[in-house]
Amino acid sequence: MRAKRAMTVGAIALAATITVAGCTTRNDDSAGGSGGGEDDQITVAFVPKLQGIPYFEAMNAGGQAAAEELGIEWLYQGPTTADAAAQADIVRSFIQQDVDALIVAPNDPDSMAPLLKEAADKGIKVATSDTDAPNSVREVFVNQASAQGIGEALTDSLMNAMGGSGKYAIVSCGETAANLNAWIAVQEEYTASEYPDAEIVDIVYAGEDQAAATSMATDLMNANPDLTGLVGECTSSAPGVAQAVKDANKIGSVFTVGLGTPMSMAPYLEDGSSSASILWNVENLGYLTAWTGQQLAEGNEIAATNDVNSDMPAVEFDEGSKVLLLGPPLEITKDNVGDFDY
């Protein structure tokens, strides 16, 4: 009897914790829940992978700026953990609110596809931004930079620091994240073809967890004493790998690059534990996302080259793949890191 009770308690415990981890959502003051009702104003809803991290908050800032300039309503809400189920709940609520355009950065592209279909069937214009759901009915994918561009920029920056040769390892995040995996594929190919003296010795996955990324980077340095480079593939592992190099007193002998937000990378770029951060103008990406939502909602065709605003005078659209490309990636170093406030 007692054992049975204990097991029941255990099961509840597990379920409870999973729920705690997954289903908490939070209202953002700046984007209240009153969408879709009015007919005169276009509502564009954006669902990030994760709310509250600087990357998506910067996108939100860009989206809000666009909303003001373009006269649309911008709704922004995401899960507080990068969880596909919690994100799906938010997408469903936006479908119920009957927004005009719904744009998602899916945590899991495959499970998001049927929801986007549901939205499209209700007459909502759907698109993806930041991360694509290629096998869905989305009409546009707003791409921050091409996988080719990011993979090559990461490799070039790291090779520049490592002197074009040596062993390096990659600390990635979600194992199923399509964009990260696409960049890694480019890095592998580009390293093999352009830098024959360099070699990727391992690729590990830390989840969206800074502490895990730091520990894994430390383990990789121990496992490969001749390692001279590390790549932090996402915004939580980029500072993580730099911190590991700093803690191990290996600044100058192990070099790191990563996809980190400027404010979180600044101390590491300054002390040399990170050589460069590859990113793009995240606020512009948010602006472009809002602009795309408006174009779709108004039923406009997106041209091959678009004059979005003075900052983005020639944004290219590929008709075949339906990809709208923000532009080439941005290399952030200690020289320009101070220019960003996110």
Add this chain to the structure above:
Amino acid sequence: MTLEKKPAHSDATRRTVRRVLPPPVTGQEFVLIGVIAALWILLGIFTPAFLTPGSIQPLLVSVAPIALIGVGMTFIIITAGIDVSVGGAIMLCAVVTAKALVTTGVPLVGAIALSVALGLVLGLVNGTLIAYGRVHAIIITFGTANVFQFLALRVFGSSTVNGIPSTLEVFGRGEAGRTLGVPNSFALTVLAVAIAWWYLRHTAGGRHLFAIGGNAQAARLAGIKVQPRIVATYALTGALVGVAACFFIASGTSTLDQTIGSGRELAVIAAVVIGGTSILGGRGSVIGTLLGAILVATVTSGVTQIGWPSQLANLFVGVFIIIAVGTDLLRERARRKS
């Protein structure tokens, strides 16, 4: 004859007294020590640098906060309770402390005191609701976990805490975080484990916790003040969460994001359960918890160092938990049969 019998009698009494106390180190702990030793030796052979200070020191730094909270969690689980809110509590303590470090530049002692005081309050809330509300601990702490997370997210205010100063570096992974090669955070944790071990084994208060977990009704009838004792276990855990939050900040980067603390309640409970503490209450040891935390960290680090896919670590930890809980339930069944 009678004179001869007397010492024999008192000797028997002494033996009975001795049998009431469990051995200082239990069978499961010897098994854990054996498994950890075997893993360390194997990893030492099959990886270039597992058994070097550069690898063991960071491993112990990552063990420290989990084992430290594990001490409190062991107390709670011995009384047949549980606390699934520690993840949320870590998040709240860490973000408040990090904000204080950034905005007001509080010194080391001030930061720790702030974090511990906050953790203590959170623990008291849990303990009071559980002891006097008479709702199962898992429901209460499930609720408070959400509340703590909500409060922490409000403090985060949709951004990360950037540019945390190195005030807490005495608990970090770097050189400033070690004394004679031993990470300070780990040394403090071992000290806490030692005190807790002594308290649980050699004081009436400690034995009362086992009595409460064995049968709370009987403990009450025996004159133990059950409710204040239960409140105390949650308050202790809260205070330890406060210290551990400082460890987490120190071993993190200069940026604190909202993933801090996430899933740590499961890591702590895993360490306690693998360490041989019975989830049914009434039995358990803090030494086991420390060993459990070391075993989990060893597996996680070892999988990466050997070059295996990261997710294998989850598999191994899962198997350990099932083995540990399984043996505990079998032992319980055997005991009831005899």
